[in-house]
Amino acid sequence: MNIIEKDNKIILEGISDDFDPQHVFDCGQCFRWLKEEDSSYTGVVQGRVINVKKENDLIIFDNTNKEDFDNIWFDYFDLGRDYSEIKNELKIMDEYLEKATEFGQGIRILQQDGWEMLISFIISANNRIPMIQRAINNLSERYGKFVGEYRGKKHYAFPTPEELSQASVEDIRACQTGFRDKYIKSVVDYVSENNEDVLSYRELNTDECINELVRFNGVGPKVADCIALFGMQKYDTFPVDVWVKRVMEEFYVEENLSLPKIRKFALEKFGDLAGFSQQYLFYYARELGIGR
DNA sequence: TACCAGGCTGCTA
DNA sequence: TAGCAGCCTGGT
Known part of the structure; x- marks a missing residue:
């Protein structure tokens, strides 16, 4: 990943396979990112206003600088983690995760307050x-x-x-x-x-x-x-809401299994990657209306 | 107008 | 311990 500072912007090269603002901000993890008319997203984090957009293969952070990138945005956007490796590990588990990780290929789990x-x-x-x-x-x-x-x-x-x-x-x-x-x-x-x-x-x-x-x-x-x-960055969790229940019933478990049992099944199956698998499955289920 | 989505609390058995 | 009504709001 290359980092370029220019005109009150930080531009990231070489990460677009693992970073899509739409996937990041619409996968149910955050509520304060506003979609602008140009399909970029504006949010408030740690007393800063920042705008994020994808342009071709570049990720552009507007209204910021290298100091804030190093001190805030690198951790907030979880840029120290290799999401390609996570997706590769999930893909080989089964065909459903293969499809879900391809569908939400640009998801990252934000490190929020x-x-x-x-x-x-x-x-x-x-x-x-x-x-x-x-x-x-x-x-x-x-x-x-x-x-x-x-x-x-x-x-x-x-x-x-x-x-x-x-x-x-x-x-x-x-x-x-x-x-x-x-x-x-x-x-x-x-x-x-x-x-x-x-x-x-x-x-x-x-x-x-x-x-x-x-x-x-x-x-x-x-x-x-x-x-x-x-x-709290606890990735060995698996929140089960209605969408996750639907997608789990569609692909993995019998109908009407209790929510704690679905959660237990997922933690045993996905292990330390449970939280990441939940995000890919949730986004896949909700965007495609699986199980409705 | 009536019904639905959505997770937690508090009550009942 | 499980099951279920009620909570609030906007959309259909």
Whole structure:
């Protein structure tokens, strides 16, 4: 991979087989990346606004520099990991993963912030992606710091626990979180009153990390798996939502197997690559409507 | 107008 | 321990 800095941009050469913005941002792992008219994506991460697009074989990060690339974007986009090798390992497991990894060849698992993932996936429970995005944007606009303007639009950081603790249950409900308002309030109060360092869960092993997460109101098995995978870099997890259940029933397990049993089957079959396999299978299932 | 999607909580047996 | 109703919102 070659890295070129030019005109407030960072350009990556030689990674396009393993990096497709559409696959990365539409595979269900993130909610704050806005698709622009030119098919590029704009997002807010660690107080920066950045735009990402694919042009021929180049990946172009706009509105950034080499220092931020080294300090933020290299880890955030998981650029130290060889996704070709992961796909090759998955492909030889069976024909379904061969198709799914080809279909979502540009997927990468972002290394996102654990706190933002905790609140975002509580909002995701029993909810649809456009409504999840709207609620998170409302919380950020009302309680997060103003980060800057890009292409005429104002952008805000996801609020810290302290910033969110200013909001009442009614305020949180007003951000269109629905019945999850009380869960968010309870988590925010607990974390800010006890100075709980959610990010430190990353240091725990996967089971311990998930056990800590399910103690929070509004966090059940699926939501905890998502937070662990997308916010704590625990790749030996396998979140089972309706789409994953459908694709697993289509390809691997009998119908009406319980969600914990589907998860156990997947962890045994896919091992340390379970989290990656989940992403390829989820994207494949949802885009093609498998099992509907 | 009625129904559906979607995961967690809390109640019941 | 399993099963199930209810929660909120926008789309069909």
